[in-house]
Amino acid sequence: MADSNQKPTKNVFVTVGTTSFDDLIKTVCSENLIEVFRELGYSKILLQIGRGEYEPPVLQSDDFCVEYYRLKPSISEDVSSADLIISHAGAGSVLEAMGAKKPLIVVINDSLMGNHQVELAYQLYKDGHLYYGTCCELKNLLRTVDLRKLKPLEPGRPEKFGAFLDQVMGIS
Numbered sequence: 001m002a003d004s005n006q007k008p009t010k011n012v013f014v015t016v017g018t019t020s021f022d023d024l025i026k027t028v029c030s031e032n033l034i035e036v037f038r039e040l041g042y043s044k045i046l047l048q049i050g051r052g053e054y055e056p057p058v059l060q061s062d063d064f065c066v067e068y069y070r071l072k073p074s075i076s077e078d079v080s081s082a083d084l085i086i087s088h089a090g091a092g093s094v095l096e097a098m099g100a101k102k103p104l105i106v107v108i109n110d111s112l113m114g115n116h117q118v119e120l121a122y123q124l125y126k127d128g129h130l131y132y133g134t135c136c137e138l139k140n141l142l143r144t145v146d147l148r149k150l151k152p153l154e155p156g157r158p159e160k161f162g163a164f165l166d167q168v169m170g171i172s
Contacts, residue, residue, distance in 0.1 A: 012083070088107060
């Protein structure tokens, strides 16, 4: 029998895909942001750090933990168990999170040149599917957005998303 006094856990999954985005990992693991996550009722952060050089400290306390891994064949289990996903703006990661109908905050890597990720994130934000910003804006985003207002991506129409990606990338 479960302990009725035990609070349900809320999990954050952070993904950078197969790339390197150390600034995002450092930001999410900062004391300031961990405090915000606690205030919002989250008790676990799972980080997929990709090819980044930065390895965050593992945190394990009675009420909060931070764990990480680099890469694995599929992140679908981590996506499905998350209550919030924070992702880089790679199309694959964004599409997987949205396909799972999970609240999504996309963090733009503003150090990339010719960053088409901004257009993708902006359009999906305009359509009400996600929130987005930079590492510097993440703390404020977490405190101010209403994740319940996000709309799920229309299922069964991947060609629509593909056409949008082609347009953003200048292919069509």
